[in-house]
Amino acid sequence: MSLAMQQKIEIAADKPYPVYLGSSLEGLGEYLHHQFDDIEHILIVSHQVVADLYAQRLMKGLQDYRINLLIVPAGEEEKSLDRLSQLTAEALGHGTDRKSLVIALGGGVIGDLAGFFASIFMRGIRLIQVPTTLLAQVDSSIGGKVAVNHPAGKNILGAFYPPQAVWTDFSTLERLPWEEVENGLAESIKHALIADGDLFQFFENEQKPIKQRDSLIWSEMVTRSSLVKIRIVSQDEREQGIRALLNLGHSFGHALETEMDYRGITHGQGVSVGIVAAAHLAFAKGLMTSAEVDRVIALLNSYGLLTKIKGLDSQNLLYKMQADKKNQGGRKILILPQGIGQALVSKECSDSEILAAWKEVLI
Ligand SMILES: NC(=O)c1ccc[n+]([C@@H]2O[C@H](COP(=O)([O-])OP(=O)(O)OC[C@H]3O[C@@H](n4cnc5c(N)ncnc54)[C@H](O)[C@@H]3O)[C@@H](O)[C@H]2O)c1
Ligand SMILES: O=C(O)C(=O)C[C@@H](O)[C@H](O)[C@H](O)COP(=O)(O)O
Ligand SMILES: [Zn+2]
Numbered sequence: 001m002s003l004a005m006q007q008k009i010e011i012a013a014d015k016p017y018p019v020y021l022g023s024s025l026e027g028l029g030e031y032l033h034h035q036f037d038d039i040e041h042i043l044i045v046s047h048q049v050v051a052d053l054y055a056q057r058l059m060k061g062l063q064d065y066r067i068n069l070l071i072v073p074a075g076e077e078e079k080s081l082d083r084l085s086q087l088t089a090e091a092l093g094h095g096t097d098r099k100s101l102v103i104a105l106g107g108g109v110i111g112d113l114a115g116f117f118a119s120i121f122m123r124g125i126r127l128i129q130v131p132t133t134l135l136a137q138v139d140s141s142i143g144g145k146v147a148v149n150h151p152a153g154k155n156i157l158g159a160f161y162p163p164q165a166v167w168t169d170f171s172t173l174e175r176l177p178w179e180e181v182e183n184g185l186a187e188s189i190k191h192a193l194i195a196d197g198d199l200f201q202f203f204e205n206e207q208k209p210i211k212q213r214d215s216l217i218w219s220e221m222v223t224r225s226s227l228v229k230i231r232i233v234s235q236d237e238r239e240q241g242i243r244a245l246l247n248l249g250h251s252f253g254h255a256l257e258t259e260m261d262y263r264g265i266t267h268g269q270g271v272s273v274g275i276v277a278a279a280h281l282a283f284a285k286g287l288m289t290s291a292e293v294d295r296v297i298a299l300l301n302s303y304g305l306l307t308k309i310k311g312l313d314s315q316n317l318l319y320k321m322q323a324d325k326k327n328q329g330g331r332k333i334l335i336l337p338q339g340i341g342q343a344l345v346s347k348e349c350s351d352s353e354i355l356a357a358w359k360e361v362l363i
Helices: 025-035 048-062 081-093 108-123 134-140 178-195 197-205 207-211 215-235 242-247 250-259 267-284 290-302 314-323 351-361
Strands: 007-011 017-021 041-046 066-071 101-106 126-131 145-150 153-160 165-168 334-337 343-346
Touching: 007 215, 017 215, 025 048, 025 126, 025 165, 041 048, 041 108, 048 066, 048 101, 066 081, 081 108, 081 145, 101 108, 108 126, 108 134, 108 145, 108 153, 126 134, 134 178, 134 215, 153 250, 153 314, 178 197, 178 215, 178 242, 178 267, 178 290, 178 334, 178 343, 197 207, 197 215, 197 290, 207 215, 215 242, 242 334, 242 343, 250 267, 250 314, 250 334, 250 351, 267 290, 267 334, 267 351, 314 351
Parallel strands: 017 165, 041 066, 041 101, 101 126, 126 165
Antiparallel strands: 007 017, 145 153, 334 343
């Protein structure tokens, strides 16, 4: 995969920040030198596998800084208060102070965990997101949501904490295992379904080059999908309105993840099954035709994404949905697709309609 030209896109927010698409890991040091004159110490938070692949390249540009690399075990279950506490102890042991910078080098788990750590350590220290999974590049690194999970609810403890910058190097996706690509595709297809019908068609038409990891098509896929997220969070940083659409599939997906104790299911798989459930609910509400529901399921299936799940109880899952952050006054609020390329926020879904949607995806 060759390096594409770097593109800088500014996110409109209370504190605007840039997303650099198609940048190079080696170039981050020069950027930091140029932007900040008061950083001496950097904490890089990563997984071992990612550090083995990319820490050296990143550190090439960081020779003038005192660097500590903190390794977090991989897995959604590590996005926890326990791991946050462990990170805090390690950071203090390394003399981290208010002028230190955190670099989150990894996927969404690292971005959310290290990001939440940065948001609360000494009441907040600076953060740069360096996303290395497809999911993190198109979704989690953008928009400032950071969090850890709780046994009773996904991302229940968190913050809106914009980074100083998002530094996206497409070449880090070269060695990403296909099952992790699938997780990113779930969110990318979600972006297409809620806001960009042409992107949905792109996913339908470009299956071969996407599966073959054609570098130009991948750059286009990451860029177009990131642009959907950038456009939405720039209009509504704190989810007062349109940003909620990015939660399509998540009321169902988060319930699955919580019910399974964040093990044996990935976030992307939960989202993929959740999109299917939301599409069935949208059909029941007259918002989608059955042909459109079939089109969504066919696209997810064509990339090998999960569209049904075994061995779970719909009543338990309905109960888990009570922890959804979109709910108001005990009423469930769901995001429903409206055809292909549009979505809406629905406050009108009854428990029996939601249970019926669950039954469509449970086997
Ligand atoms: N903050 C947000 O807006 C937001 C958005 C979407 C998802 N999320 C969160 O993101 C998390 C899921 O993120 P994810 O799907 O990236 O999973 P992940 O962070 O667990 O990464 C998946 C696996 O890929 C490995 N990996 C990472 N980069 C690699 C690379 N370049 N090459 C090879 N292996 C690599 C990791 O070590 C890990 O084992 C969930 O916790 C979800 O809630 C947050
Ligand atoms: O950025 C957002 O807003 C999203 O909803 C993106 C989601 O893909 C992501 O999983 C997010 O972390 C979910 O947010 P939450 O508020 O439901 O925890
Ligand atoms: Zn998500």
